[in-house]
Amino acid sequence: MSQLTAPAPESDQPSAKKARLDYRFVLSPQWLGGLAFCVIFSIACALLGQWQMDRRMEAVTEINKVLENYDEAPVPLAGHADLFTDFQAAQEWTPVSLTGAYDEEDTRIVRNRPKAGKPGYEVLVPFRADTGETIVVNRGWLPIGNTAGRPDVVPSPPEGEVTVQVRTRPGEPDIGRDAPEGQLASIDLVAFEESVGYQVADTAYGEMIQEDPAPQTRPQTLVPPTLDEGPHLSYSVQWFLFGLMSFFVWGYMARQRAINDRDDRALGLTEETGYIAAYRPPRPKPVRRRNGRPTDEEAEDALLDAADSHP
Structure with a gap:
């Protein structure tokens, strides 16, 4: 009487999922090339990320200057003329009080100065301070007029x-652009000085807050500075x-390739035998005549079988 042998427990049976993954394929030129691409791409992303971080730091610096200087009490021009003649970046937005008279005859219009999405101009007027300096004052913004190239009316400063x-x-x-007579392409103080023919403070100008009278x-009034650092x-x-x-994408693809290779080996499918040769679907059973x-x-199959058995 033959002895029946109990089947091996399921945990003892070989499983494709327990086979070791083989990652040697990553040493092929194709996969090494993919890894090299990842390195180059990551370096480019790091440079772009640092560029955005630098732009954020510039925005934060500008915001800090506004917070430190914008709402401070005005300082007199006497003793602080260097704010306009030897301007430093940290001094931007510092309020200054000037006393003197405008030179309306030398008013200049600055072109292409949009405000809230609308095209227009800004009005620059030299101000002869009683301390002896001449400061260029930006009195504000004007919309484009009915006549092309200039505003309709330029309000006069107080006399x-x-x-x-x-x-x-x-x-x-x-900025390298020409402008009609009496106008400037930018607030280029050197160009302003050349246009009026006398010396003005040429490192900074004053953006007007108020006039008395x-x-x-x-x-x-010009648009105040923004305190938004942006999406940098x-x-x-x-x-x-x-x-x-x-x-991560390269590693995920490598793991999926290793899993697929392991499963193929468990089914006996290899590149040498060929996947098509290893698996051939059965021919459909022919229908016999009544x-x-x-x-x-x-009949055709019989002829093919006979030809295969008698080479």
Whole structure:
């Protein structure tokens, strides 16, 4: 009487999932090339992330200058003329009180100065202070007029002795554009000085806060500085994450390849035998005729089998 042998427990049976994963394929040129691409891509992402971080730091620096200087009490021009003649970046937005008179005849209009999405101009007037300096004052903004190339009306500044409160702003560079007579392409103080023919403070100008006495009409107040640092921090983090994700994607694809290779080995499918040769679907069973005679398909198969058995 034969002895029956109990089947091995399921835990003792070989399982494809318990086989060791083989990652040697990552040493192939194809996979090493993919890894090299990840390295280059991550370096590019890191540089872009650092660029966004630098832009954020610039914005934070500007915000700090506004918070430190914008709402301070005005200082007199006497003793602080260097705010306009030897301007330092940390001094931007410092309020200064000027006493003297405007030189309306040398008013200049600055072109292409949008405000709230609307095109317009800004009005620059030289101010001869009683301390001897001539400071360029930006009196405000005007919309474009009915006549192309200039505003309809430029409001006159107060006549006689005037006390003006301004905030210091750095002069702008020459942008290389021409402008009609009496106009400037930017707040280039050197170009302003050349146009009027006498010396003015050429490192900073004053953005007007108020005038005493106040005129009946004046240009519109300029837009105050923003305290928003922008989306630079989030953009920077995103770039750094993109660089890291490239390695995660490469590693995930490598693991999936290793799992697929393990499963193929468990089924006996290899690159040498070929997947198509290892698995051939069975031929469909032919339908026999009612009279018992073989069908055309059966006859054809019989001929093919006979040819295979007698080479």
